Amino acid sequence: MTASASAGERRPARPRRRVARWLVGIALTAxxxxxxxxxxxLISASFKPRGEVFDNRILPETFTFDNYLSVWQEAPLALWLANTAFVTVLATVCVTLTSTLVAWGFAYYEFPGRDLLFWLLLGSMMLPGAVTMIPVFLIWNQLDQVGTLTPLWAQNLFGSAFYVFLLRQFFRGLPRSVFEAATVDGASAWTLFRRIALPLSKPALVVTAVFEFQAVWTDLMRPLIYLRDSDTFTVPRGLKAMLDQFGFGGQWHWELVVTAGVVTTVPVVVLFFIAQRHIVRGITAGGGVR
Incomplete structure (x- = not known):
């Protein structure tokens, strides 16, 4: 009698859990x-003629591919994409490599003042970008690099405090016994880093690369500061020029602006879907989840 009564008391909990799951699912879907x-x-508007861009229909009433043909003729979009790809790849490779080296040094080696240096590095993350914007511009101006693509990627040769922190946390989670065993077998410091640490930290490296790729690909501030000639424009700077010309310049070719936006957004979306498995693994591993 007692067992049947307790079973009857437990039954109502299942429908409650089911309702809670449905509510969570509905909220997440919304x-x-x-x-x-x-x-x-944005995708829908890119297939609409000029007069229907803002009609707020998901399915276009008049479906046309003309925007995707016209946008390449009205603006040097291919050149802007090439400039952006050049800057993004160099910036991503540089910041990933240098941040990984610095993070490995902080995670594996013990030396006087290590913790102080690391906290100073983290403290640099608290500085707003506006504080260093003018001094950095003056440095590149003295080097006669304003108006070129160099300032957009060369700053990453010095790493990033955020990525150093992310990678250091990942390196500290690796089993130290593996490195000690390799050291006993005669492995050098470079071998430990190249043959053991890097392969084991692939998820964290992918997270760093994807985050930086997205940040540089969509960066508008630095191109606005350093680029002068349309031949050196990156995609965000080119889109700003298109918006000024076709959006607010009296011609009102919004269909070209949104089409260019789709063309330049697709690479980042594709990259995310390709790397999403490594991104999830890298973020959870960096947060201590095993």
Whole structure:
């Protein structure tokens, strides 16, 4: 009697859990749609003629591919994409390599003042970008590099405090016994880093590379500061020029602006879907989840 009564008391909990799961699922779906809708609208608007861009229809009433043909003729989009790819690849490789080397030094080696140096490095993250913007510009101006693509990627030769912190946390989670065993077998410091640490830290390296790729690909501030000639424009700077010309310049070719936005957004979306498995693994591992 007691057992049947306790079983009867437990039964109502299952429907409650099911209702709670449904409510969570509905909430997550609504939030996901809210985030996805702007991109879906952008794609839909790129297939509409000028007069229907802002009609807020998901399915275009008049479907046309003319925008994707016209945008390459009205602006040097291919050149802007090439400039952006050049800057993004160099910046991503540089910051990933240098940040990894610095993070490995902080994680594996013990030396006087290590913790103080690391805290000073983290403290640099607290400085707003506006504080260093003018001094950095003056340095590049003295080097006669203003108006070139060099300032957009060469700053990454010195690493990034955020990525150093991320990679250091990942390196500290690796089993130290593996490195000690390799050292006993005669492995050098470079061998430990190249043959053991790097392969084991692949998820964290992918996270660093993807984050930096997205940041540089979509960066507008530095191109606005350093680039003068349209032949050196990156995609964000080119889109700003298109917006000024076709959006606010009296011609109102919004269909070309949104089409260029789709063309330049697709590479980042594709990269995320390709690397999403490594991104999830890298973030969870860096947060201490095993």
């Amino acid at each position: 939030i996901s749609l809210a985030f996805v809708y702007p991109f879906v609208w």
